[in-house]
Amino acid sequence: xxxxxxxxxxxxxxxxxxxxxxxxxxxxxxxxxxxxxxxxxxxxxxxxxxxxxxxxxxxxxxxxxxxxxxxxxxxxxxxxxxxxxxxxxxxxxxxxxxxxxxxxxxxxxxxxxxxxxxxxxxxxxxxxxxxxxxxxxxxxxxxxxxxxxxxxxxxxxxxxxxxxxxxxxxxxxxxxxxxxxxxxxxxxxxxxxxxxxxxxxxxxxxxxxxxxxxxxxxxxxxxxxxxxxxxxxxxxxxxxxxxxxxxxxxxxxxxxxxxxxxxxxxxxxxxxxxxxxxxxxxxxxxxxxxxxxxxxxxxxxxxxxxxxxxxxxxxxxxxxxxxxxxxxxxxxxxxxxxxxxxxxxxxxxxxxxxxxxxxxxxxxxxxxxxxxxxxxxxxxxxxxxxxxxxxxxxxxxxxx
Amino acid sequence: xxxxxxxxxxxxxxxxxxxxxxxxxxxxxxxxxxxxxxxxxxxxxxxxxxxxxxxxxxxxxxxxxxxxxxxxxxxxxxxxxxxxxxxxxxxxxxxxxxxxxxxxxxxxxxxxxxxxxxxxxxxxxxxxxxxxxxx
Numbered sequence: 001x002x003x004x005x006x007x008x009x010x011x012x013x014x015x016x017x018x019x020x021x022x023x024x025x026x027x028x029x030x031x032x033x034x035x036x037x038x039x040x041x042x043x044x045x046x047x048x049x050x051x052x053x054x055x056x057x058x059x060x061x062x063x064x065x066x067x068x069x070x071x072x073x074x075x076x077x078x079x080x081x082x083x084x085x086x087x088x089x090x091x092x093x094x095x096x097x098x099x100x101x102x103x104x105x106x107x108x109x110x111x112x113x114x115x116x117x118x119x120x121x122x123x124x125x126x127x128x129x130x131x132x133x134x135x136x137x138x139x140x141x142x143x144x145x146x147x148x149x150x151x152x153x154x155x156x157x158x159x160x161x162x163x164x165x166x167x168x169x170x171x172x173x174x175x176x177x178x179x180x181x182x183x184x185x186x187x188x189x190x191x192x193x194x195x196x197x198x199x200x201x202x203x204x205x206x207x208x209x210x211x212x213x214x215x216x217x218x219x220x221x222x223x224x225x226x227x228x229x230x231x232x233x234x235x236x237x238x239x240x241x242x243x244x245x246x247x248x249x250x251x252x253x254x255x256x257x258x259x260x261x262x263x264x265x266x267x268x269x270x271x272x273x274x275x276x277x278x279x280x281x282x283x284x285x286x287x288x289x290x291x292x293x294x295x296x297x298x299x300x301x302x303x304x305x306x307x308x309x310x311x312x313x314x315x316x317x318x319x320x321x322x323x324x325x326x327x328x329x330x331x332x333x334x335x336x337x338x339x340x341x342x343x344x345x346x347x348x349x350x351x352x353x354x355x356x357x358x359x360x361x362x363x364x365x366x367x368x369x370x371x372x373x374x375x376x377x378x379x380x381x382x383x384x385x386x387x388x389x390x391x392x393x394x395x396x397x398x399x400x
Numbered sequence: 401x402x403x404x405x406x407x408x409x410x411x412x413x414x415x416x417x418x419x420x421x422x423x424x425x426x427x428x429x430x431x432x433x434x435x436x437x438x439x440x441x442x443x444x445x446x447x448x449x450x451x452x453x454x455x456x457x458x459x460x461x462x463x464x465x466x467x468x469x470x471x472x473x474x475x476x477x478x479x480x481x482x483x484x485x486x487x488x489x490x491x492x493x494x495x496x497x498x499x500x501x502x503x504x505x506x507x508x509x510x511x512x513x514x515x516x517x518x519x520x521x522x523x524x525x526x527x528x529x530x531x532x533x534x535x
Contacts, residue, residue, distance in 0.1 A: 048486065049488075050527065108524075110524060112529070185490045185525060185527075186494060186525045188493075188494075192493075193493035193494065194493070195490060195493070270486060270528060271528075272527035272528050273527060273528075273529060274527060275524050275525050280527075282486060282488075282527070282528075335502075335504075335507075337492070337501075337502065347492070347493035348492075348493060349489050349490045349491070349492045349493040349494070350488055350489040350490065350502075351488055351489075351490050351527070352488060353486045353487045353488040353489070353507075354487075354489075354507040355487045355506055355507040355508045356486055356487060356488075358507065
């Protein structure tokens with residue numbers, strides 16, 4: 001019915017009609033999918049939640065005399081980074097923590113500072129300390145480097161997150177009689193609270209459940225700047241059970257995303273500390289959905305009450321890999337602040353900021369309306385529900 | 401009738417003296433001790449929810465001040481760093497007094513400092529460490 005090329009022409013002429021993934025719900029309710037699909041060109045989504053498989057790579061430039069960090073070691077503000085590349089390329093992971101961090105030795109560990117915090121400081125323009133050692137070669141004689149570095153002086157600073165933007169997630173509870181500290185937050189004993197982590201009706205992959213418009217090469221809002229979908233994310237698992245509306249009922253698709261860190265903002269890349277668990281990066285992502293036809297807008301108009309998640313026990317089932325859901329709830333129920341599990345009323349908390357997700361969808365909408373952001377055609381699709389692409393557990397084999 | 405959550409700072413010289421009991425005995429006030437400890441600087445610190453008749457309440461406060469006890473409202477000591485807070489809401493089910501709640505329309509997290517009892521449960525579980533306690 002409409003092509004991305006046609007939508008881009010409208011963007012250039014300033015005639016594009018853009019609504020957020022929230023606004024489209026009422027619109028389709030009122031006008032019906034057919035009429036809404038004719039009127040609307042783009043639906044903008046958003047999410048702002050902790051995403052651990054995130055990180056950034058840097059090329060720091062060559063020192064004089066030269067040093068080859070590849071095969072050596074390096075740290076940013078005491079946080080170890082990976083330099084097993086050529087001379088001056090470094091990848092810093094969000095969850096890395098200093099060697100002298102007490103970890104969980106005094107339980108629960110606080111994990112006050114790590115890779116994610118370094119990334120946030122680098123993005124905000126602060127100087128960070130780089131300390132590196134190398135073994136020295138004839139062409140790269142130097143063995144030690146200690147310097148301040150700043151993002152404006154780096155050759156490349158690129159955010160490259162290998163798994164972001166989970167399409168749906170578990171609701172975590174604790175059935176045991178002891179408090180537990182997880183990546184889903186503090187879980188009080190005996191169903192004391194239920195923590196979830198999704199923007200629900202604003203979340204990108206929940207609004208395009210079969211990846212009909214989002215694919216490899218899709219241009220997105222990433223960390224306050226522009227980024228792209230680089231690949232399906234790790235643990236991409238499109239074959240999970242889905243409702244009749246096509247929406248997965250459990251964690252399913254994921255995205256690997258990439259973008260120039262130099263144009264991002266620290267407001268949308270926030271280092272966070274999960275008590276007793278570790279450090280992670282809260283990433284802001286917004287994906288535009290081109291309204292190509294009625295089907296696309298129908299999916300984009302899915303509301304919280306139509307999106308279901310599984311309530312999982314994180315005291316035994318999750319750590320021991322025992323499959324099983326205690327019950328299924330929808331995001332409208334989660335957002336009331338309480339759900340019922342095993343007959344008990346349980347207060348809920350979200351790890352993913354809905355108000356920030358809304359801000360992202362609004363900001364992306366304004367970029368598109370202003371003509372600053374054109375849509376891209378995906379260059380290849382993400383593996384879908386029929387692809388057979390699955391997420392396997394590790395098969396351990398003894399080493400003789 | 402008046403009821404306030406206050407923080408009392410006892411200077412070193414008063415730490416071993418019975419002072420608060422007079423609030424009951426002489427001024428007919430009731431209180432709920434939310435927190436009490438001696439700091440490394442050997443200052444006594446007590447967080448009270450103090451209630452009673454208006455006139456007696458004010459006289460009780462005057463009495464404490466005349467002894468040398470420094471008083472401030474609890475709301476000045478528990479603060480949310482607004483630039484750090486991302487309005488996620490993971491603190492909401494942890495707060496025992498509903499001082500942290502989600503606004504159903506804006507989905508922003510509201511902090512009612514008048515309901516806060518300074519239990520500090522939110523402080524370390526806040527992913528961005530936006531909740532700050534300054535006694």
